[in-house]
Amino acid sequence: METLRQSMTWMHTWTGLLFGWMLYFMFLTGSSGYYDTEIDRWMKPELAPAVEVTDANQVALFDMALARAEEGLPEADEHRIFLPDDRSFSPYINVFSTKRDEEGKISRNSMFLLADGSTPPETRETAGGQRLYRMHWTYHYIPRFIGEIIAGLVTMFMFAAIISGIITHKKIFKDFFTLRLGKGQRSWLDSHNIVSVMSLPFQIMITFSGLLLVVTTFFIPIFVAQYGWSSDTIKTIESEMFPGRAKIERAGEPAPPIDFAAMKAAFEAELPGEDISYATIHNSGDATSRVFMAARIEDGVLRRSPSVGFEVASGDVIRVTNRNVRDTEDVINVLEGLHEGLFAGPVLRILYFVSGLLGAAMIATGLVLWTKKRRQNLRKGEAAERNLIVIERINVGVIAGLAIGIAAYFYANRLLPVGIAGRANMELNVLFLTWLAMVVHSLARPPQKAWIEQLAIAAAIFMLIPVMNALTSSIHLGNTLPLPGRPGDMALAGVDLWMLVIGAGFAYAARIAARKEANTRKADRKTGKAEKAAPAPQPAE
């Protein structure tokens, strides 16, 4: 009878194979998310200096932004005003307004503002770091809802593959210290084990928390199970689960002007040591108006911002939320916070990024291992099945080709004409078309040659990104690297430096692949010579 380990090996192999390519895409694009803000800035070289927020000008900035928000969308249900901080996705003040009319139609208005209320100079339209990392669960070309369902399902398979992988491993600790190079399938298995075990806690955390990020879409049946299904279900869910988000109807009577200075003082008294990062204003100008002032999300692993809510008419504090873990929702928030790593400083951010890449490497080595194992099991002279040949070739295009596509995305950002319409989408189209071209190339070439060629292309294209950056903008390493007497800008320099490191990694991989190809050819030649030199068998008398 089949043992549990055998069943799990079977499950690990097939779940890994069926969803491996998709998981590789999710890990690689998702890892870029740890530097989304830096990539955003790199992709907008025209950005003006950030709005400076101080204790003295904070209240004036909120007043100005609220006035501009009211001009943009009068009588909105909600204005959200974000002041910039270190890793904001924009260095300006961001204003988002929404209004839902009686028919349920939602109007939105958003704007960026400088400290004097003017709009900042136009930057090039770009998909930036945000859309690059958002692709890992929205997949760009499909509706977001469907993307989240697919992401949830694929994440479940990943989770199952990790657990079954652990059960499969008899000697998980010993495997961690074993790497036998130049041994074909055995070397691939060792590499797969090492990258998997090295980042195992990260992989478990990132997979389970990733599932929780899409859980409200993925597990919609839970809401139906708990609340039943009627025309009022959504309203009931909103009012019970997210009491702060429920819409309050306007009374139609005017309210006194919002006193941000008094609210700031009350905020600091209620939450000492916290800085105000953003404010949400409900029903501005109406007697029912409420203001919620919140601190930075990035300061703690718990994604909940501590906030203080005020009733504008009376000026009373109506709610205080601090960072303490209170209930299950906060457990989910902590796991989601761990997934996004917004709280991470520079060193931890590097670890997050490297662990993400190790996850991608784990999947890539697993995919290659699958094909190597089947090749090894072929009897002498037996031809490989067509499925095996196709998977072997597509592996090259997916693994090396996606990296090349991502590099091409950075080139598109600099080389596409700045004024063209739909530029952001074009950048993303360049990514996917390059990737497709690499898959076609891998199908047309013998796998070993395709590996060498694509790894070499990836090495060259990544290492040339800083050069291309220097030729097309002023935010190149010559200006951004910190030097004695010059602070530089490590966020921007870091993007160029990472490109060099990644390029060097691909160059090393290309060298290994080329050496292996040369050895195989040498061995084939030797075998050929030996066969020629061997005396022909004598016929039996």
Add this chain to the structure above:
Amino acid sequence: MSEAVIMSEKTKAKPAKPKKKAGGRPPPWGRLINATLLGYIASALSSSAFTSLLPIPRAEATFLSLLIAGLIYVVIFIYVFAVKTWQKGLYVLLALSVISALILSVTRWGLI
């Protein structure tokens, strides 16, 4: 049996293991579908049913269900692959879904 014969039997090379078929075992489609679809429904219903029995507010129970549903789903996945036949997995998941639905009909839906 003479010693020479015993020795020759002992030293005789083991017969070579037949090589596995290149494709290995076929993809487990029945189990995959079981785990994916029925496992999804069963995990959503059972997590909701379990939390509906706890003395906590409904909103809190919903968050708890969302938190544990993924874990239950993984356990179901492993079970479906570990069980001897895919049909057995199917019956167990159907039973789990029905029992959970019965609990929810009492605790949440007011049907019984």
